[in-house]
Amino acid sequence: MDEEARRIDAVPGPEHEADDDGFEGRNIVLIGPMGSGKSTVGSALARRLGRPHVDSDQFFVARHGAIPEYFLAHGEAAFRAEEERVVADLLDSPRPSVVSLGGGAVLSAATRGLLRGHLVVMLDMSLEQAHRRIGDGSTRPVLGEHPMQRWAEVYAEREPLYRGAADVVIDSADATVPQRAVTIVEALRVHLRTATPPTRPHQEASEL
Numbered sequence: 001m002d003e004e005a006r007r008i009d010a011v012p013g014p015e016h017e018a019d020d021d022g023f024e025g026r027n028i029v030l031i032g033p034m035g036s037g038k039s040t041v042g043s044a045l046a047r048r049l050g051r052p053h054v055d056s057d058q059f060f061v062a063r064h065g066a067i068p069e070y071f072l073a074h075g076e077a078a079f080r081a082e083e084e085r086v087v088a089d090l091l092d093s094p095r096p097s098v099v100s101l102g103g104g105a106v107l108s109a110a111t112r113g114l115l116r117g118h119l120v121v122m123l124d125m126s127l128e129q130a131h132r133r134i135g136d137g138s139t140r141p142v143l144g145e146h147p148m149q150r151w152a153e154v155y156a157e158r159e160p161l162y163r164g165a166a167d168v169v170i171d172s173a174d175a176t177v178p179q180r181a182v183t184i185v186e187a188l189r190v191h192l193r194t195a196t197p198p199t200r201p202h203q204e205a206s207e208l
């Protein structure tokens with residue numbers, strides 16, 4: 001793991017919370033569909049908490065180059081295998097961090113297993129909101145030539161995986177980025193007060 005790269009984005013902002021942020025030293029991991037704000041909100045959340053922010057797509061690019069080009073050259077299966085390795089490295093963080101995952105990272109059963117024990121937040125969004133965010137989808141090779149139709153299909157396939165892995169689901173896509181960071185902090189605090197036992201292993205959607 002490149003420590004220099006890990007420090008990028010790690011500078012606390014003026015609004016950051018106390019050093020002991022109350023999240024038991026666990027990573028906060030953001031999952032959810034393409035365009036839901038995992039990278040953008042993750043960065044704001046990390047600043048708020050005074051934690052490092054790391055993003056699996058950014059680390060993938062640092063290791064392997066641009067994602068669309070990697071898909072073209074090697075195919076999706078190779079991408080998923082490398083993504084799995086990147087995510088495992090990021091979750092094995094020496095400091096509690098905010099970790100934003102690529103939209104398809106939860107497709108890996110190994111990754112879903114690793115998520116147990118971390119605090120996992122699903123950022124949800126509607127198709128209409130996705131339409132406003134994603135534009136022509138040109139930076140997301142999974143969306144192909146009909147990005148919105150494909151976004152909806154992919155969402156339907158993955159929604160049970162996101163929900164099965166998440167400790168909290170945040171549906172506030174129309175709120176501002178700082179508001180969404182605050183909403184996540186509040187939802188996680190409620191989760192930690194009410195979850196029994198505190199680190200209850202997540203169930204696979206198929207087990208629910």
Ligand SMILES: Nc1ncnc2c1ncn2[C@@H]1O[C@H](COP(=O)(O)OP(=O)(O)OP(=O)(O)O)[C@@H](O)[C@H]1O
Nearest residue numbers: 033034035036037038039040102103133175176177
């Ligand atoms: N309130 C908001 N919250 C989050 N993102 C917003 C908001 N308003 C606009 N955006 C924009 O939505 C776009 C998608 O956000 P982002 O790239 O963070 O999504 P993502 O979940 O990381 O997507 P991917 O799975 O492709 O990595 C960005 O251009 C971001 O600036």
Ligand SMILES: O=C(O)C1=C[C@@H](O)[C@@H](O)[C@H](O)C1
Nearest residue numbers: 034057102103104140141142
């Ligand atoms: O949802 C997906 O499958 C993807 C989402 C992006 O974050 C990138 O990880 C990549 O474009 C694939």
Ligand SMILES: [Mg+2]
Nearest residue numbers: 038039057102
């Ligand atoms: Mg992202």
